[in-house]
Structures are given as C-alpha cells and as structure tokens.
Amino acid sequence: MTAESRVQPVSRSGVWPQTLASLPMLVILVLTLLASVGETLHSRLLEIGGATWPEYFNLRVIDQVGAPDCQVVVDPDAAVDLAVAAKQAEKSADPFADVFGDQIDREQIRASVMATSRACERQLEKWERLQSLNGPGVQAFALMETGLAQAVLLVTGNRRVLLGLMLLFCAAAATLGRQHIALRPVESRRDDRVATVSQLVANGLLTASTWIYRQQELAQADAGMPLAHLFMHDIWVTGFGILTLISLLQLRQPRGELPPGGSWPRALLSVPLYSVMCISASIQFAFHGFYHGIAVYLTMMAELSALFLNLGLYVWVGMLLARTHLPRKVFDVLRPWRLPPKWLGVTVLLLTALPTAYSGASGIFILAAGLTLYRELRRAGTSEQLALATTAISGSMGTMLRPCLLVVIVATLNNSVTTDELFSAGARVLLLTASVYAVYVFLIGGPSQGRIAPLREAVPGMLRALVPLMPYVAIFAGVILLWNVLLDRGLDEFSAPAILPLILLLVLAFERRVLRSADPDADEALQAAGMPLPTGFVSSVLRATRESSALIGALLMLMALSVSVGGLIERSGLLEMFPEQLGSVWLTLTLLMGLLVFIGMIMDPYGAVLLVNATLAPIALNNGINPLHFWVMTVLAFEMGYLTPPVALNHLLTRQVVGVPTSPESLYGSFWQRNFRFILPVLVMGTTLIAVTYLPALWDGGFRLMLGIQSAG
Structure with missing residues (x-):
C-alpha cells in the first residue's frame, strides 16, 4: 500500500457500503473494549460493595x-x-447390631x-x-x-469467537484490499496473478486443514470424549472457505489497472508471507501425515485470545492516532529548534519510544505514525534513505518500555522474570540504542548540515507550539485521573488496552466537534479532487476502523501462520539437536543470539515468544544464563530480525505506509547508497545486540549497567 494509495476520495454513494463494511469490525472492537473496561469496573464495584x-x-x-x-x-x-x-x-x-454392642x-x-x-x-x-x-x-x-x-x-467467555471473527473478517478485508504483507508490492499483472494464486492455494489448504481437524474432533466427540469449543471448527471452516472463494473471484477478475508483463523472480517476491508460510508448513505437515497440523496450532493460538484481541485494540489505537493532528503538533514543538537532520533523527527516536511501547508492537507504530515521521524528517532535509532507516528503527525503540504487550506476554509465560525487571532493563537498552544510532549517523552519515536555532528564537517558538498541545495533555491526564479515582487503577500494561482507545476517541471527538478540524490524511487528496473535507467524528472512527481491519487481518494471518511454523520447527526436532550443556557460556550466547535473530526474521514476535519459551529458554537456563539477561537479549534479537533482510518486517511496513524509494540516489546510486536504509538499522541493532549479549556475561558491572540488577553470580 503506497503513500499515494492510502487515501482515496469517497463519493457520497460509496459512503454507505464502506460504513457497513466497517460496522462488524467496529462491533468486535467495541465488545473487546467493553469487556476490558467491564472487568476492571466489575472488580471495582465488588470492592465498593464490600466496603459499603x-x-x-x-x-x-x-x-x-x-x-x-x-x-x-x-x-x-x-x-x-x-x-x-x-x-x-x-x-x-440391624441384624449385626449385637456385634458392635447395643x-x-x-x-x-x-x-x-x-x-x-x-x-x-x-x-x-x-x-x-x-x-x-x-x-x-x-x-x-x-x-x-x-x-x-x-x-x-458473556463477552469474556466467548473471546475465542471474537478472535475467530476478528481474524477471519479482517483477513477478508486484507484479501479484498490486496494488503497482505509481501517482500515487494504488486506492480504488474503477472505479480498480481502469482500473488492471487498463492493466496488461493494457501486459503484452500487452510480450509482443508480445518475441515480434517473438524471431522476428527467430531468423531472423538461421538466416541464419548468430552471436547470443548467444537463450534469453533465450523467458524474456521466457513471463514477460510469464504477466503478461498474471494481469492478465486480475484483470480477470475484480475486488476486491469496494472501494466502487463513482469518477470517471474519479481513476481514470486510479491507472494504474501502468510501464503509462503502456509504452503511450506502444509507440505511439511503432510509429509509427516499431520494433515490438520495448521488447524491444531490455530486452535492453540485461540488459547491466548485475550492477548491477540488486545493486539487488535492496539492497531485500532494506531489508526485512530493517524486520524488525529497530534503527531504533527508534536513535531511543531520541535520545528522552532531547526534541528539538523542527524540531531532530529536522534530526537525522534527518543520521542517515539513511548508511543511505540503504548502501541503494543513495533509494526503498529510504523503503521500509525510512520508517514508523518517520514515527512517531517524529509522536510528537515534528511536524505530519503536515512529517513526510511529512521522510520523503520523507530518501531523498535520502545518494545521493552512499559506497557509493551510483548513484555507482558514474556512475563505471563514464565515465572523467571517480572515485568518490572524487563521494563527497567528496557529503558537502559533504549538509551544504548539511541546512543549507538547517534554514533553511526554522525560517523557515516556525511557532514552535518545546518545549525540549531538560538535559544532566543527556539524557546518562544516552542512555547507557542506547546499551547495547542495543552488540550491533548488535559484529555490524557483527565482520563488517567478519572480512571484512577473511579476504578482505583493506574495506566499500566494491563489497563493500557482499555484506556488508550478511550483517550484517542476523546481526542478525535475534540478535534472534530470542538476544533472542527478535518482528517489530516484526507486534506490533500480530497482538496485535489474538489471534494469537501470530512470533519465528522463518526466518519473518522469508521475510517480508522476500516483501515484497522485490513492491517489487523494482515498481521493476524502472519501471526497465525507463524505459530504453525513455530510448531513445525518444534516438532521437527531441530532444536532438540541443540546440546543442553555446551560447556561455555560464550558459545551458548553466540548460538542463541544467531538462532533468535533467525527466528525474528521469519516469525512474528508473539508466535516467536511461544516457540522460544518452550525450546530455547530451558537451554539458556541449563547453561547458566540469567533469565532476565536471556529475555532482554531475546526481545532485542527479535527486533534485529525485524530489521534484517530478506524479510525485514519493519521495512515492509514502512514501505506500506511511505511507498517505495524514488530518489535518484536510491535508484541509481552505489550499493551503499541504494541500501543504506537496510544497512544502518542492521548496524545499530546489531551493535546494541552484541553489547547486550556479551557485556552482562563479561563482568558484574556490565550486568548492572545493561540490566539494572545485581548479577546472580
């Protein structure tokens, strides 16, 4: 999805179909939100009742x-x-009463x-x-x-159903909108045909796998075995069957606006990643006679339905944020300083860490604010390659800050680390990563251009820019205060999925109802088409929901198949070949670091955490690696994998919101110039990962410096 295709003017006749298309997902998100708020509210009501x-x-x-x-x-x-x-x-x-006495x-x-x-x-x-x-x-x-x-x-007891409907409905939206994540976008009719055929095959395999699993479960139920949630099989079979029909219709009606031709190697790179995972996993499962393997791991994914539903809320938060003027107004505060591009990049990475943590995953922040971030960097004079690299890295800066969902999952799956320990270490890793980024940018990024504005100019301009931000600060603080007073809860990793959507909805209502401001992404496109700008609160929410649907579908399908790939790796016995005792902590750390980066390259973070917790974590503990050290290294290695080709998920998402590079340097420059957007993130995250991997094991001071606690010995 290129920058030019993100916003399409919508005629009045097309409003109702798009509204109806957004309503099912809006209902699912609102039910998930109400369930999260309702659990906290009910707990508070019990406390009030017991005290009264x-x-x-x-x-x-x-x-x-x-x-x-x-x-x-x-x-x-x-x-x-x-x-x-x-x-x-x-x-x-009683005839025997005399025996015992009368x-x-x-x-x-x-x-x-x-x-x-x-x-x-x-x-x-x-x-x-x-x-x-x-x-x-x-x-x-x-x-x-x-x-x-x-x-x-009623809602929490049916979270499996909500997750199934969310995944299938959003997958249909991503399929209809052709927004599934691939290594390169579809640019020709051959690309489109190959991508569509791959989705048809993958969806057909998913339908067959869920059908076979359904038949086996029904046979066991008929034999008297008590089984729960049998109705979910019907949902999976029906949903994937509909996805198969959608792909079949798209194959019969190719996109006529694409140019003819195209090469086969480039067309294969346009195959969605979930299709690659599904086809390869299905072949391996079939080779072992485990034909319903994907469906089994899909059911295992449903066991963590609450976490994946929260992911949907986080994506919705990101798209609601993209509909507001808040990112631009934050940059307005920085603009009076006239920071040179390099200094601006370092500042941006530090400022985006907290929103990344609150968005729940690295890719969500890129989808929400990546375009604004890229445009501001380019406006400041940053080269295209450096702006793309900084945008991609920004999604990985706050993944260990409170209240990141990934850290919550790590702490939930095992008792060896706590969220407080991980969040404390994450703040130190953030400062280290920003410092490494600054060193590389200033050393290899060419001479610095421009000078920082003098204080007598920058400070008054910054203060003037802070004034429009005060209502947003008041909304944020008001919701947190009200939540604390009424529900006796603060903003943390457990309450964030419920609080953040409420804050963004209030921000949207404030902008549309009070300020009468238009959708920031719609301004340029609709003005060029001579159409009125949408200022309605409802239209903005529906638009954010509609965009969230396709993004959630692309991410959840990738995650669902990543869980299957992780299960395939686990069942293959490859990780069992890894010796439990290697005799050297340095060899153990090196091998684990390489495996973790590789897993991060091919799997989503949530599925990867499940795999690592079951396989590599025991090996690390058996070889004397501190649990906190291992999990901090794991999360950082995942982020390294998301920035490392050939997949480089963060770069794919950056391209999805920004578009493909178009500058002469990116197209015709040297290898270094054309690929600097990949090289810089790998250098930054790789250096940080090496430091976090080896320094804590080298000396106790390094352990305290990197992880914030005393070494366990």
Whole structure:
C-alpha cells in the first residue's frame, strides 16, 4: 500500500457500503473494549460493595439462597428422647447390631443434638441479619453489579469467537484490499496473478486443514470424549472457505489497472508471507501425515485470545492516532529548534519510544505514525534513505518500555522474570540504542548540515507550539485521573488496552466537534479532487476502523501462520539437536543470539515468544544464563530480525505506509547508497545486540549497567 494509495476520495454513494463494511469490525472492537473496561469496573464495584456493606458478598446472591432448612431445639430432653428412640429403632432393624454392642450413650446424643441446634441458631441469626440489611440501596447496587458481571462473563467467555471473527473478517478485508504483507508490492499483472494464486492455494489448504481437524474432533466427540469449543471448527471452516472463494473471484477478475508483463523472480517476491508460510508448513505437515497440523496450532493460538484481541485494540489505537493532528503538533514543538537532520533523527527516536511501547508492537507504530515521521524528517532535509532507516528503527525503540504487550506476554509465560525487571532493563537498552544510532549517523552519515536555532528564537517558538498541545495533555491526564479515582487503577500494561482507545476517541471527538478540524490524511487528496473535507467524528472512527481491519487481518494471518511454523520447527526436532550443556557460556550466547535473530526474521514476535519459551529458554537456563539477561537479549534479537533482510518486517511496513524509494540516489546510486536504509538499522541493532549479549556475561558491572540488577553470580 503506497503513500499515494492510502487515501482515496469517497463519493457520497460509496459512503454507505464502506460504513457497513466497517460496522462488524467496529462491533468486535467495541465488545473487546467493553469487556476490558467491564472487568476492571466489575472488580471495582465488588470492592465498593464490600466496603459499603460488610456482608455484601452474601447479599448479592441472597435471592438465590433460601432460608436455612433447620429448627432450633426448644425442649432438649424431648429432642434427646426422640433421637434415642430413632437410634433404638435403627439398631433393632440391624441384624449385626449385637456385634458392635447395643449400648446407647444419651450424653453423646444430647451433645450432638445441642451442637446441631446451636449451628442452626447461628444460621438463622445470619439469615435474619442479611434480611435486615437487604434494603433498596443494596438491592439496586447488587442488581447493577451482577448484571455487569453477567455481561462481562458473556463477552469474556466467548473471546475465542471474537478472535475467530476478528481474524477471519479482517483477513477478508486484507484479501479484498490486496494488503497482505509481501517482500515487494504488486506492480504488474503477472505479480498480481502469482500473488492471487498463492493466496488461493494457501486459503484452500487452510480450509482443508480445518475441515480434517473438524471431522476428527467430531468423531472423538461421538466416541464419548468430552471436547470443548467444537463450534469453533465450523467458524474456521466457513471463514477460510469464504477466503478461498474471494481469492478465486480475484483470480477470475484480475486488476486491469496494472501494466502487463513482469518477470517471474519479481513476481514470486510479491507472494504474501502468510501464503509462503502456509504452503511450506502444509507440505511439511503432510509429509509427516499431520494433515490438520495448521488447524491444531490455530486452535492453540485461540488459547491466548485475550492477548491477540488486545493486539487488535492496539492497531485500532494506531489508526485512530493517524486520524488525529497530534503527531504533527508534536513535531511543531520541535520545528522552532531547526534541528539538523542527524540531531532530529536522534530526537525522534527518543520521542517515539513511548508511543511505540503504548502501541503494543513495533509494526503498529510504523503503521500509525510512520508517514508523518517520514515527512517531517524529509522536510528537515534528511536524505530519503536515512529517513526510511529512521522510520523503520523507530518501531523498535520502545518494545521493552512499559506497557509493551510483548513484555507482558514474556512475563505471563514464565515465572523467571517480572515485568518490572524487563521494563527497567528496557529503558537502559533504549538509551544504548539511541546512543549507538547517534554514533553511526554522525560517523557515516556525511557532514552535518545546518545549525540549531538560538535559544532566543527556539524557546518562544516552542512555547507557542506547546499551547495547542495543552488540550491533548488535559484529555490524557483527565482520563488517567478519572480512571484512577473511579476504578482505583493506574495506566499500566494491563489497563493500557482499555484506556488508550478511550483517550484517542476523546481526542478525535475534540478535534472534530470542538476544533472542527478535518482528517489530516484526507486534506490533500480530497482538496485535489474538489471534494469537501470530512470533519465528522463518526466518519473518522469508521475510517480508522476500516483501515484497522485490513492491517489487523494482515498481521493476524502472519501471526497465525507463524505459530504453525513455530510448531513445525518444534516438532521437527531441530532444536532438540541443540546440546543442553555446551560447556561455555560464550558459545551458548553466540548460538542463541544467531538462532533468535533467525527466528525474528521469519516469525512474528508473539508466535516467536511461544516457540522460544518452550525450546530455547530451558537451554539458556541449563547453561547458566540469567533469565532476565536471556529475555532482554531475546526481545532485542527479535527486533534485529525485524530489521534484517530478506524479510525485514519493519521495512515492509514502512514501505506500506511511505511507498517505495524514488530518489535518484536510491535508484541509481552505489550499493551503499541504494541500501543504506537496510544497512544502518542492521548496524545499530546489531551493535546494541552484541553489547547486550556479551557485556552482562563479561563482568558484574556490565550486568548492572545493561540490566539494572545485581548479577546472580
């Protein structure tokens, strides 16, 4: 998806179809958001109820519990006589009673009768006390709290369904929009034909795999084996079947606007990565007779449905951010300083670290703000190659800062590290990466151009630019404060998926309703077409949702197939050939670093974490590598993989929002000039990775410097 194709003027006749196309995904995202908010709100309501009414946890279910079915003993002697008579009748009817003796202890029976009476008395007193406390106030509160609990349980109990619908609906949007991630864009009819055929084959294999798995599960259920979530098989089969039909229709109706011709090698590079993974994994699974292998690992992915649904919320946040003027106004604060391109690049990397962390994954921030970042760097005089390199690196800067979702997954999967330790080490890695970037840019980026503006000019201009940002700061602070006061929760890695969409929705409402500002991406395209600029809040949300759908589909399909590839690698036994004890921590670190970078090159971060946690993490621990050291090295190696050809996912996403390079230097320069956008990120992340891998093992000071804690020895 090039920069020129990101925004297409929409006629009034096309508004309703696009609105209807956005509604299903909007419903899924809103349900996911409400479930996240509802869980926190319900927890807070329970706290308030318990603090207001000491017996609230019994009062909330008092209508479901009847009065105690017992009686208090009024005449103990009569009750004892009755119990003795019953005991005698029981013994007379028992032919073996004489074997155990026929003596009846009246005192023991009396003690039992009185103990039962006292227990009944206590139950009745508790029941009467609850009845006296069960006033209109607690009844209304309990009705609201239990109703919310049922609604939240209904949504959270069907997260698998929501994830399945999200993946399939968004995959259909990505397929219809031809926005699946590939090594190079489709530029000719041959490229389009090859890409479409590959998707047809991949979707057909997915349909066959899910169908075979469905039949096996149904056969086991008929044999009496208890199985849960059988209905999900129907969703997968139907969804992938529809994707197959879409690809078949696209094959019958090729894109006529593309030029004819094209070479076969370049066409093969246009095959979506998920198709490559699906076809290769299916062949390997079929070779081992595991025909439903992809469907099995797809089901395993659904076990972490909450995390992947949060990923959808993060992508939605990114697209909502792209619809606002906030990124441009942040750059307005920097513009009065007239920073030279190199200094601006370093500043941008530091400033983008926090938004990257809040976006949940490296690629999401690039999709949301990559175009704005690239344009501002180019406006400051940065070369095209350096601007592309900086945009790609910006997506990897904050992946270990709070509240990044990837770190939360790492801490969730194992108990050897905590999020606090990882986030603390991540801040140090961020400063190291920015420093390495600055060193390389100033050493090999050519002479620095321009001078920083004097303080008497920069400071007043910056202060003037800060004024328009104050409403945004107020919205952000207000939501955080309100969340803290009402729900007693702060902004952290657990609340971010719920808070951030609310903040961005309020920012959009403020811009469209109060400032009456237009969509920033629509300005140029619609003005050129002579059409009015969209200023509506609803239209902006629907547009962000529509764009999110295709991006979520492209990412989730890539992740789903990455999980299958990870399972294939795990089942192949290749990693089992890795010795458990290598005898040298340096050899272990070197081999692990190479494997982690390779995994990062071919898999998405979430699927890669699952694979590494099950295979490489035990090897690292058995060879004496500190768990914190290993996982920091792992996340950094993944980011290195996302910036390393031939796949280089961050570069693919950068190209998707910015477009392909067009400058003469990029097209006709030397090898260094044409590929500087790949070389610089590899140098920066590679140097940082080597430092993080070896320095903590070299000396205790390096361990404390890199990871922020004392070495374990």
